[in-house]
Amino acid sequence: MSTLRRVLLVVAALLLAIPLAPPASAAPVLVWSDEFDGPSGTKPNSAKWAYDIGNGSGGWGNNELEAYTNKTSNVALNGSGQLVITARRENSGMACWNGGNCQYTSGKLTTYNKIGWTYGRIETRMKLPYGQGIWPAFWMLGANIGQVGWPNCGEIDIMENIGREPNTVHGTIHGPGYSGAGGIGAARQNGQAWSAAYHTFSINWTANKIQWLVDGTVYQTRTPADLGGRTWVFNNKFYLIMNLAVGGQWPGNPDGSTQFPQQLGIDYVRVYQG
Template sequence: MKKIVFYDHFDVGTKPNQTYWNIDVGGSGFGNNEDQFYTDRLDNIYIEDSLLHIVARKEDFEHRKYTSAKITTKNKVSIQYGAIEVRMKLPKGLGTWPAFWLLGDNIHKVGWPTCGEIDLMEYVGKEPDALHFSLHSKNFNHTKSNNLHLKKEIKNLSDDFHVYKLEWSKEGFNYYLDNELLFKAPKEDKQGLDNWPFDEPFFMIINLAIGGNWGGKIDDSIFPVEFLIDYVKVTS
């Protein structure tokens, strides 16, 4: 029987549990020329009906024209191997860029991309029928256009909730959508931190970006738009 090592079903309080989650605040563009400013306001992030709501809005805020939210488990919850399962409903519309992803705990020491990045789920509104999974390391990342990036065409992906699951072991990754195996990403002969940083602890991130290099052109008529998370569960 698998052991549950982390489980948040977002049914307590009005904001994410501070024991697990940090709410990031800022609007630096985050290396991707993103257009949103992340806030910690209830206008942008709240819990209701046992769901985490991340809401992007069209509004002038600080130096940005959109607001949204981002949470992380940095310095609070770390994961190394196991199965990460998340039930989510993605937002619709041009310019939306929701993601559930992980970064290496050692990012403050070695920086990105040496720390490693696991993109468990990325989605952009301009490709409404496409699910993306990718891995990044120092020697294999999107800036070099040589990293593992797997794309699956799934019709009407944002119409309903789906369960996204990543099995992570010393041998690599298996990726499931609604319990159907979609991708395998084996470690094979990759050795060393620069090639395969995925034998170290990572922290989780959930955010809804707007626009930017990949989110692209924004349709202002879609706002406000919601990214809904039912639960996050990690088993070992």
């Protein structure tokens, strides 16, 4: 055997002995976003967002006191790259569940009938409002709600905060047999009020698993094993909602300490997949 051939055989043997590293997984791809760039006082992109209007059925099912509008006094870009949803104490001129007209106005945006997703990293950067009876939320509903109703469609609450808990945000899932007060979730505490600065709230959502994150740190994971045999309804298409409610069964109503107007600042909303 020639010396060259002997060297080639040794090199080949050494290469075969080296374990191959697994291929690097592809980074998630940004598939949809809104950065809320635009002139101050303008409405959000109507190709991406729709409005819910009024007080809904039974105060959106929660005895809420606000009437949602599509007015720029309640929902508008601020000209600095953020969308601002503003809750105001004023006569809405719209009927409230408890009789008369709702005495608060605010905003609620949704991607219903525009776009939805199955799985991904769903993320927003927000600065929360504060005060008794104030209830901001960033959440998702199953796109089949029109066919199966709630809670069978499923609900993923990515972030909720109630004003009497200024240092606490909640992440929760709701579905058949685990809805309302029976939703399954956890809270994340902060050393200062969430209203003091912008924070990033997100979920990592895959088949049969949802993780909740604040500022990039996972604080909760849910899988079908958490449901005690009840049905996991989170492998379907969901759409986004963000709103600023006033009053309701969970947060309670505003009182003399609550200051208005209150504002929910949204720096961006982004959806990654892959």
